[in-house]
Amino acid sequence: MNLESVKTLYRAEMARSLRTVLQSIVSPVLSTSLYFVVFGAAIGTRISEVDGVSYGAFIVPGLIMLMLLTQSVSNASFGIFFPRFSGTIYEVLSAPMSYWEVVVGYVGAAASKSLILGIIVLVTARLFVPYSIEHPLMMALFLVLTAVTFSLLGFIIGIWADGFEKLQLVPLLVITPLTFLGGTFYSIDMLPPFWQAVTLANPVVYLVSGFRWSFYGISDVSPLVSLAMILLFLAAALAVVAWIFRTGYRLKP
Amino acid sequence: MSEARDATVIRVEGLSKTFAGGFEALRAVDLEIRRGEIFALLGPNGAGKTTLISVICGLVNPSQGRVLVDGHDSVQEFREARARIGLVPQELTNDAFIKVWDTVSFSRGLFGKPPDPAHIERVLRSLSLWEKRHNRMITLSGGMKRRVLIAKALAHEPEILFLDEPTAGVDVALRRDMWEVVRQLRDAGVTIILTTHYIEEAEEMADRIGVIRSGELLLVEGKHALMQQLGRKELTLHLREPLATVPERLARHALSLAEEGHALVYTYDAESGEEDGTGIAELLADLEAAGIAVKDLHTRQSSLEEIFVNLVKEEA
Ligand SMILES: Nc1ncnc2c1ncn2[C@@H]1O[C@H](COP(=O)(O)OP(=O)(O)O)[C@@H](O)[C@H]1O
Ligand SMILES: [Mg+2]
Numbered sequence: 001m002n003l004e005s006v007k008t009l010y011r012a013e014m015a016r017s018l019r020t021v022l023q024s025i026v027s028p029v030l031s032t033s034l035y036f037v038v039f040g041a042a043i044g045t046r047i048s049e050v051d052g053v054s055y056g057a058f059i060v061p062g063l064i065m066l067m068l069l070t071q072s073v074s075n076a077s078f079g080i081f082f083p084r085f086s087g088t089i090y091e092v093l094s095a096p097m098s099y100w101e102v103v104v105g106y107v108g109a110a111a112s113k114s115l116i117l118g119i120i121v122l123v124t125a126r127l128f129v130p131y132s133i134e135h136p137l138m139m140a141l142f143l144v145l146t147a148v149t150f151s152l153l154g155f156i157i158g159i160w161a162d163g164f165e166k167l168q169l170v171p172l173l174v175i176t177p178l179t180f181l182g183g184t185f186y187s188i189d190m191l192p193p194f195w196q197a198v199t200l201a202n203p204v205v206y207l208v209s210g211f212r213w214s215f216y217g218i219s220d221v222s223p224l225v226s227l228a229m230i231l232l233f234l235a236a237a238l239a240v241v242a243w244i245f246r247t248g249y250r251l252k253p
Numbered sequence: 254m255s256e257a258r259d260a261t262v263i264r265v266e267g268l269s270k271t272f273a274g275g276f277e278a279l280r281a282v283d284l285e286i287r288r289g290e291i292f293a294l295l296g297p298n299g300a301g302k303t304t305l306i307s308v309i310c311g312l313v314n315p316s317q318g319r320v321l322v323d324g325h326d327s328v329q330e331f332r333e334a335r336a337r338i339g340l341v342p343q344e345l346t347n348d349a350f351i352k353v354w355d356t357v358s359f360s361r362g363l364f365g366k367p368p369d370p371a372h373i374e375r376v377l378r379s380l381s382l383w384e385k386r387h388n389r390m391i392t393l394s395g396g397m398k399r400r401v402l403i404a405k406a407l408a409h410e411p412e413i414l415f416l417d418e419p420t421a422g423v424d425v426a427l428r429r430d431m432w433e434v435v436r437q438l439r440d441a442g443v444t445i446i447l448t449t450h451y452i453e454e455a456e457e458m459a460d461r462i463g464v465i466r467s468g469e470l471l472l473v474e475g476k477h478a479l480m481q482q483l484g485r486k487e488l489t490l491h492l493r494e495p496l497a498t499v500p501e502r503l504a505r506h507a508l509s510l511a512e513e514g515h516a517l518v519y520t521y522d523a524e525s526g527e528e529d530g531t532g533i534a535e536l537l538a539d540l541e542a543a544g545i546a547v548k549d550l551h552t553r554q555s556s557l558e559e560i561f562v563n564l565v566k567e568e569a
Contacts, residue, residue: 008362087346
């Protein structure tokens with residue numbers, strides 16, 4: 001492992017987002033706070049409890065997941081798309097680094113950023129609602145696995161995209177709807193049976209459910225199924241990245 | 254054997270590249286670059302210069318053949334091969350908001366070298382960038398940006414530097430500057446491979462020249478040997494009385510009439526060996542015997558530009 005190279009790439013990526021600290025940190029924190037205000041405080045007063053947890057506290061894990069998913073995808077996709085678009089990628093590709101080292105640098109930085117944001121939002125949420133975390137280690141595991149998996153997905157999108165439209169298309173048309181429909185703001189038992197079945201096809205349901213379980217011990221699906229699902233996504237993402245590297249797809253003609 | 258290996262720093266063997274669409278950008282290229290030389294890869298736009306460089310540097314996968322950098326296969330032993338190479342790309346690609354110092358330091362780290370501010374300072378000073386080290390890239394002129402790209406390529410102390418069209422679209426003064434920079438680098442022991450479609454540049458800078466056209470390396474020669482071998486010399490004889498045709502008894506000489514019969518042009522190989530000579534003495538004797546009086550004469554050697562144009566024309 002060429003540690004110096006990976007470290008350099010990782011640090012440069014982190015530094016790049018520090019240059020745009022307002023976008024990187026302030027805006028997701030602000031938008032999550034707005035969710036708390038609207039859903040937690042305003043609507044929450046009308047919904048007493050979900051599965052024995054106050055509505056405000058109930059949506060905390062879902063909101064963190066929502067932010068983690070969207071930020072991981074957008075950080076990682078932009079992180080690799082930008083140098084491809086500007087041409088500076090030549091330097092990374094001509095460096096004595098293996099592809100996997102390049103992935104660790106880019107994806108590691110993107111995942112770190114969204115993890116930091118996740119923690120910031122977690123702390124911010126505390127200002128709005130009291131909540132407890134029953135399984136902190138499992139929570140950390142879900143957080144890390146989700147950040148890494150969706151950063152890999154973002155990396156894939158950033159390589160696949162050949163323009164800014166495509167770069168925004170997937171998050172807009174796929175990630176955001178899946179997250180909103182993935183049980184962020186409700187428990188899936190609240191849905192009619194037909195929609196419950198449909199919802200189970202949504203991968204985000206498993207993430208949110210497992211993550212919420214680590215907080216309150218309540219879940220829509222078993223936490224082990226959640227864990228298995230996220231490991232499955234991770235494996236799928238790694239397989240696609242491996243294919244990209246083997247074929248040189250969009251990176252090396 | 255080991256001596257030969259030491260003298261050759263890059264060996265390209267039977268390298269072909271066919272792009273996904275089926276376009277053949279390189280056709281069985283064989284090339285050796287000698288340690289410490291300035292090698293110019295000369296060819297028209299689209300000849301395959303950038304593709305050849307890109308394969309050597311690991312940016313494009315070869316379809317066939319291989320590249321050895323200091324004996325290391327550029328694919329199998331890519332770490333060893335790439336660590337020795339610095340690349341200055343053709344396009345002025347950069348991250349607009351990064352600062353000069355940061356981007357040059359980044360390049361060093363990316364190539365796996367521990368930080369060395371003293372080296373970065375040396376590189377920046379040698380490229381007259383020291384005063385600009387805190388500037389963001391976006392504030393620099395085109396010439397300065399090119400220098401930053403060179404600094405980035407030199408940050409990890411490579412033995413070999415590729416400069417892809419370093420002076421394309423650069424004005425004359427900057428071009429001279431760039432040549433000076435390249436010479437200093439060569440004096441510091443760096444092997445330099447530059448591509449250009451300016452013959453002037455190859456003529457000015459290179460120790461050896463490779464001419465590439467349509468993905469084929471037509472020839473590789475020392476600059477002087479190239480000029481001598483392919484450089485035809487012309488002797489123009491201005492005549493006192495015009496001629497209608499070249500007289501019969503002068504037929505054995507390569508003569509043609511010019512200036513409406515007022516001049517005879519004699520072409521000969523500048524390099525022709527001493528034993529048969531240039532043929533000028535015989536020609537002059539025959540002229541005298543034929544009673545043709547010569548008023549004036551002058552000789553001219555073709556430039557690399559003419560050689561190049563002829564070569565590319567001949568092969569086409
Ligand atoms: N990625 C690619 N896919 C298909 N064709 C390419 C690609 N890159 C370059 N080419 C083609 O290969 C030829 C050689 O290009 P290049 O090496 O850039 O030439 P030069 O640098 O000598 O101007 C050109 O015709 C170019 O269009
Ligand atoms: Mg080119």
